[in-house]
Structures are given as C-alpha cells and as structure tokens.
Amino acid sequence: MSRHPAPEELLLDYAAGALPAGPSLAVELHVALDSQSKRTVERLVALGGALIEREPAPIEARLDETALERTLARLEAVPVEPKPSLPRHRHPGFDWAPAPLVPHLRPGMDWRRVMGKFDEIRLDLPGDFHRVSLLRLESGRGLPEHKHSGYEYTVVLQGGYTDETGNYGVGDFAVGPGSVRHEPIADPGEPCIAMIVVEKPIVLTGPWGRWLNPLVSRGLI
Structure with missing residues (x-):
C-alpha cells in the first residue's frame, strides 16, 4: 500500500x-x-x-x-472480478517500467542529460498539452529548486526521493506542491526514476533561474 x-x-x-x-x-x-x-x-x-x-x-x-x-x-x-494482466515486452534498460508505460517506450529511446543534473525522456502523448517526462536522478542528486504555476503530477517508478513535502517511494503519488518551492533529492541506493506531468512550465527559483526560465518556458530545457 x-x-x-x-x-x-x-x-x-x-x-x-x-x-x-x-x-x-x-x-x-x-x-x-x-x-x-x-x-x-x-x-x-x-x-x-x-x-x-x-x-x-x-x-x-x-x-x-x-x-x-x-x-x-x-x-x-461492489464485487470486482480481477482483470488478467497481459505480458508486454520491455525494451533493454527499461526492466523497471510498469506495464502501462511499455507501449509509450519506443525502440532506441534513451535518456538525455539536462542541466548537468538529471536525465530525461520526454513522452509524446497526442492531443495532450501537458509536458510528460520520465526523470532519472542518481542517488544524492536533486532537481533544481523550483515552484509551479500549474498542476504537477508525480509517480515514483524506481527508488525514491525526498523534498519539502515528504519522502516518496515506488508507487507513491504526489500532486503539487503548487507555489511552494521544493527541491526533490534522490534517496540513497538505486537511481530514482519518476514520471512527472506538468500543466505549465516550472519556475526555477535558484540563482540561475533568471537566465534559464525563458528557456524552460519555451520547452528548450
């Protein structure tokens, strides 16, 4: 649970x-x-x-x-009949991926380093305006301090992270935290992999935010 x-x-x-x-x-x-x-x-x-x-x-x-x-x-x-789960092929390097994610992983898809801090794979979901990404943080590494001007949905798929709102492990779900600044940092152990869905571009609040936010708002980073 x-x-x-x-x-x-x-x-x-x-x-x-x-x-x-x-x-x-x-x-x-x-x-x-x-x-x-x-x-x-x-x-x-x-x-x-x-x-x-x-x-x-x-x-x-x-x-x-x-x-x-x-x-x-x-x-x-209400009685519920469990639905049988169908096996799905996982691409090499994505053994951690839950079954619903597998259809969205294309052959040859790989991580790209962002701002020298974390790795990202952007997912293209037709008809949706949200930015949908898989993020990977090595143990002890963190995302830049930031806040949100819209909704953010995060689900942890491997490892875990800690921020100002608490500690999150595999399967945990986070909404927000809205305008509150936070800096998620990966827990010790295996890399933290999470899917993050943002409604609007994040706002970097660290010392480099002034120069980087225009790039973030345009989706370049």
Missing part, C-alpha cells in the same frame, strides 16, 4: 475517463503499482456502471458536496 496515494477525487476522474492523457497515464501507473488504489478504481468503475444502469438521469444532476463520500462508502459492497 502506498504511503502517498493519489487523491480520491483524481481516482474518480480517472475511473470516469475524465482526465487528459498525461495525468491519466500518471494515475494508471500509480494504480498499477498500488494495490489499494487499484481496488478503489475497479470498484468505482463497477459502481459507476451499476449507477448508470439503475439511474438513467445524467450523473451531473445527482452530484452534490457529499456525492464522492457516498460513492466511496458503497465501494466495499
């Missing part, structure tokens, strides 16, 4: 198919790695189908401030 599960509201949006491709993939990876979130999503999907069959009125007409709480309270009563 994850120490930092995805928010229930985000799981509900994912189960309803209401998320853009980038955030949806981040939640899908989290669900693949966290058994509790997986059970929650499976029951939300099953319950949603049952509600549609029993109540043909539009769901929007039935929502109020306690709708999510009532829905989640009914989850345990």
Whole structure:
C-alpha cells in the first residue's frame, strides 16, 4: 500500500475517463503499482456502471458536496472480478517500467542529460498539452529548486526521493506542491526514476533561474 496515494477525487476522474492523457497515464501507473488504489478504481468503475444502469438521469444532476463520500462508502459492497494482466515486452534498460508505460517506450529511446543534473525522456502523448517526462536522478542528486504555476503530477517508478513535502517511494503519488518551492533529492541506493506531468512550465527559483526560465518556458530545457 502506498504511503502517498493519489487523491480520491483524481481516482474518480480517472475511473470516469475524465482526465487528459498525461495525468491519466500518471494515475494508471500509480494504480498499477498500488494495490489499494487499484481496488478503489475497479470498484468505482463497477459502481459507476451499476449507477448508470439503475439511474438513467445524467450523473451531473445527482452530484452534490457529499456525492464522492457516498460513492466511496458503497465501494466495499461492489464485487470486482480481477482483470488478467497481459505480458508486454520491455525494451533493454527499461526492466523497471510498469506495464502501462511499455507501449509509450519506443525502440532506441534513451535518456538525455539536462542541466548537468538529471536525465530525461520526454513522452509524446497526442492531443495532450501537458509536458510528460520520465526523470532519472542518481542517488544524492536533486532537481533544481523550483515552484509551479500549474498542476504537477508525480509517480515514483524506481527508488525514491525526498523534498519539502515528504519522502516518496515506488508507487507513491504526489500532486503539487503548487507555489511552494521544493527541491526533490534522490534517496540513497538505486537511481530514482519518476514520471512527472506538468500543466505549465516550472519556475526555477535558484540563482540561475533568471537566465534559464525563458528557456524552460519555451520547452528548450
């Protein structure tokens, strides 16, 4: 069970198919790695189908401030048949990749060094405006100190990292932290690999931010 599960509201949006491709993939990876979130999503999907069959009125007409709480309270009563997992070929060097990520890894895809600090692979998800990246940090190395002007979704796929908001390991999910400055640093041991989805370019807050932020905002770094 994850120490930092995805928010229930985000799981509900994912189960309803209401998320853009980038955030949806981040939640899908989290669900693949966290058994509790997986059970929650499976029951939300099953319950949603049952509600549609029993109540043909539009769901929007039935929502109020306690709708999510009532829905989640009914989850345990809904039986769920586990779906068989299909084996998928993993490219050399990507043995750590969860199954939902494999279709997005092209042959010959490799890491590129960014700012001399970390490695990145950008993923192209058609129809989505988010910047979707795999980031790799060696033990003890960190991302530059920065803040966000939009949403950021992070799911850890290997190793772990620590920042001002806590410590995150494999399967953990983080949203934000918004305008709060943070500097994620990889934990001791194997490299930390995470998928990060950002709604808007980050804002570097360190001494070089003034010169580098224009490049960041244009997607050049």
